[in-house]
Amino acid sequence: MATPRDRARSVRAADLRWRGALAVLEEMRRAPGVTRAAVARSLGLSTGSATEITSRLRDLALLAETPAAATTRGRPTSVLTPHPDGPLVIAVDLRQEDWRCAVASLDGEPGIAETGTHRSRAPEQVIDTVAGAVRRLHDRHGHRVRAISVAVAATVQHGKVVQSAVLGWDAVDLAALTNDPRTPLLIGNDATLAGLAEARQGAVAGAASVLHITVEVGVGGTLVVGGRPMHGATGAGGEFGHLPFGDPGLRCPCGARGCWDLTVDGRAIARHLGEPPPRDPRTYAEQVLARVPADPAARAAVGRTAAGLAHGVAGLINALDPAVVTLGGLAQALRAAAEPEFTAALTGGLMRFRRPHPPPVLPAALGRDGALRGAVVAALDHVLTEEGLAAWAALRSSRSPA
Structure with a gap:
């Protein structure tokens, strides 16, 4: 009969067995098309260990191996890909x-x-x-x-x-x-x-902390630290659009007053133009953005909206201290169409000690595929x-x- 010590040893052995497998699969996921030799170097595995782990994963239909293109006279290696019958x-x-x-x-x-x-x-x-x-x-x-x-x-x-x-x-x-x-x-x-994907796969992959802001209908986002979104106590964190950065005279569909949502999207642009609220604020905003180069009224409305966006971004930078900020959805388009207004509002909203070295504010890399x-x-x-x-x-x- 197995003793408690034997059972504990067996559990530890199983854990170690899966940890090596997971490490290899994570490398394949992080760098599609990676070679077995590159995985071994990255994980510090011997050739024998890498061969044993990949063979086991192949038998479990978790990965497949195909010969890598020869680039040197060295030992041939394999490219790791998902198994055609895998999860x-x-x-x-x-x-x-x-x-x-x-x-x-x-x-x-x-x-x-x-x-x-x-x-x-x-x-x-x-x-x-x-x-x-x-x-x-x-x-x-x-x-x-x-x-x-x-x-x-x-x-x-x-x-x-x-x-x-x-x-x-x-x-x-x-x-x-x-x-x-x-x-x-x-x-x-x-x-x-979308913020999770940007922090793990986008242009800022590997950054210690990423503040992701996206505008679609309203504004949303997240703070990703160490590759994990900060969800809050109940999972409802990141509702940046419902911070009271807006006009307290406006009631948001969420039920609150003064939500930032109402100052950053097509609804805000329509309000600045004196037009009725659009049924599809995103499409409306895209149409007005396209008119900006030739339409001074559209340029002014977009400038006010971009400034409202930047004002809130500055507040979040002050509060959350991210290493980098990414702008997704219409947020980057608003910034690009009204760069002076955006930059002035962002700089003016930052605490004085932050202004010499603010975090970079970069376009999101994954576009509408982020979510x-x-x-x-x-x-x-x-x-x-x-x-x-x-x-x-x-x-x-x-x-x-x-």
Whole structure:
């Protein structure tokens, strides 16, 4: 009979076994197309250890190896890629006007499978439509689907949608997006997930702390520290658009007054132009931005909106002290169209000691794919754990012929 010490030793051995495997898979995910030799160098593995780990991962259908192109007379090596029969995740990007559904393997590269435009924003209709797309993908790929991850334009608390000002939703249950209760359903705010993707895959990958700000309908974002978003006590952190940086005379659809949301998007531009609130603030803002070079009124309205954006960014820099700031969505377009107003408001809003060396403010690298890619990152973070690999190995074993 095994003693407690024997069992503890066995657990430690299993942990070490999976840790080496996870390290190799993370390198493949971090640098798609990486060679086995480069992975060995990066992780400090001997040739024998690298060969043993990759062989084991190949047997578990977690990675595949193909010969790398010869560049020197040295020993040939292999390129590591996701196994064609390996784990997959489904990612959903649920936006104000439309939705997208993608599938990704362990390299984290999403392949768009289905898209659609909301015929109605009624939650039951949106959820039913998107659930159909997810169900078709799940049926197609079966047991290989290890998680479903949703980026939604909504406030998410304890993993559930509690409110969406842009979609006109209060609390909405997204559980219908999975037809298999054994498949984890992960739900995250779209701006938070876009910031996660920028910090892990974008131009600022590896920065100690990244403040990501994005403008779509309103403004959102997150602070990512050490590659992890700061979600807050209940997961609802990062609702930057509802900071009281705006006009207290304006009531936000969220129910609060003076929200920053109302000063940074197409609604603000329309107000400055004396026009009615647009049904689709993002498209409206894009149309006005296109008129800026030839239309002084559009230029002035965009300048005021860019200044409102920069004023809030300065406040967040003062409060959160990030190493770098990234601007996504329309935020960078507003800055580019009214650089003097943006820079003046940002500088004027910074505390004096920060002005000589403010954090760089850079364009986001992933564009409108940021939230979708962030959903994939979150899903793979859930799958690529010791527990996740052990579950996959057990599944492979149970499906193997006796």
